[in-house]
Amino acid sequence: MELKDKLISSFFAFEEQVDVNNDVHELRSKAIKDFETIGFPRKKEEDWKYTSLNSILKEDYSLFPKKESAIDYNDVKKYFIHDIDTYCIVFIDGIYSSQLSNTTHDKIDACLMSSALHSPKYKAIIENYFDKITPKDSGLNALNTAFSKEGAFINIPKNTMADRPIQILNFSTGNEAALMVQPRNLIVVGENSHVQIIERHQSLTENPVLTNSVTEIYAEKRAQLDYYKIQNDKGSASLIDSTYVEQKQESFCSVHTFSFGGKLVRNNLQFFQRGERIDSTMKGVTITEGKQHIDHNTLVHHIEPNCESHQDYKGIYGDKSTGVFNGKVLVEKEAQKTNAFQSNNNILVSDKATINSKPQLEIFADDVKCSHGCTIGQLDEEALFYLKTRGIPAKEARALLMYAFANNVLDSVKIPELKQRINKLIAQKLNVNLGFDL
């Protein structure tokens, strides 16, 4: 049976696991119909021109893991940012792990979607925010909504600083021959509030995993959010991550995406600016090898005046890997005095690597500052020669230059321990030991 049919027919089995007498379930029921109509994206769609899901949709995925799995913390400790205090919301094969988690309801809520969806305490939040900004023309969103049951729920009330970063970790154990998971996260940052979030997907074996994740983020007036995505999964794991951010006036949101691993990774990242003097920042470092395929599809929707957006994506593509950057900036007629900057710089390390870079600017206002720039090049030979004359061998010299190339994205990571971790991941990915932590 094709994956699409399998998903549709398993919806009945899914209904037995959830409370169907609930407003959310109406959304689910509608969503499964939408998915049936729309289906998975195809290459003929403009937004999917360079990314085909065919190879990953062929697997016979298990949709509901048979049993709960336990993992020993020591075996997965390295995937946590463990040298600072954090709250952790951890899932194993899509199921919440209380043993690995450290949730809270003290001043802020960092807990589970499953409880938020059905607890009277959060009814108003769910009504106000759940599934409000996910574009409805996407089959993948519909699919996720149809099966929405579990994920992270983070609610930072008004005038509150989250006292520590929150980690969202999704492990897959490989207990199933192939597994599909669909986390659904909801993050609400109240007026004048502040939070930092780190998200990671990690499979623990070489069994195929497909994650179709949807995250909705709402930043109220003057809220501040920094969101970091670490995508360093095994070569058998694929990820479709859709993250939607709605911002109110004077809020600041940044999303950093570090894409080093995974077979196929597609990031849909969209910002909607509903208020004045908003700042939206998205940055990414992508380093690929083998036959990896990593796609960044971004949108900033400038709806109101006096807002800013900053996009800075760096990519280093090796072997036969493929990268896609499709960045759209849409400036509405009312959005005067918009400042929108976009930059996408790429280095092709191998002759057989490919990058498709497609900046799109649609500007309907006449008093704006918008710029975009895209470069594709190789490592600078003169710079390599310089490093080699200092006794640094070619491999290490290349790594240093790649690191230097990606540096300004790393520079804006505000959690020092996280920055250090990412530096280590980069050194690992480039397979070098430079004798100091990058």
Added chain:
Amino acid sequence: MLKIKNLHASVEGKEILKGINLEINAGEVHAIMGPNGSGKSTLASVIAGKEEYEQTNGEIILENEEISELEADERAHKGVFMSFQYPVEIPGVSVTNFMKTAINETRKAQGLKDMPAKEMLKKIREKSELLEIDRKFLSRSLNEGFSGGEKKRNEIFQMAMLEPKLSILDETDSGLDIDALRIVSNGVNKLRSKDNAVVVITHYQRLLDYIVPDYVHVLLDGKIVRSGGKELAHKLEEQGYDWIKEEVKVEG
């Protein structure tokens, strides 16, 4: 220390060096002068091992070993150093960390263990004092946003740290004000010893007032056409290169 015999080199098929012969002994300072486009910088790069420059003929012998086939980093491990006219910027990598990597990679190639941290710090402190380099400077990203003078001072600092046998200084005086020139030259002079040698490549006599050469060579159209003592540099400063060009033409 260094013997260059009948060295020919081409860049993109065009012959730039047309038979260079040069012998440099330990303890000596040689200056190589010549007009623009005579091949001075090419000579420096070919000795240091730049891949894009094809050595079509001749030998480069460093301490009885032919090094023509070695990569630039392998030549560095054997004690060749080149100070760049335009040093490269490496954002995110501090001067200190860069030096640690360079020194420890060299030690690794020589079969030595990493330099102990304490020894490294001591060395960095000593050598930065020699070049009058501020501590804060060492934690800045390599060459990023450095002024011309800072870049050159940093090049000589690297030379001091790596303690090469043969140092080639390519246009080290360009872009330097008089104070920076004094500091850089002082550094080079203090690093001179009976065991190492320095090749100074320059357009102008100015630098040679500070780093006094034992020999001066004039490079013209890819060949060394005159060699002499430091007085040759003075003559060039006063009279330019035309007289040599004339003489060479007559001889030709």
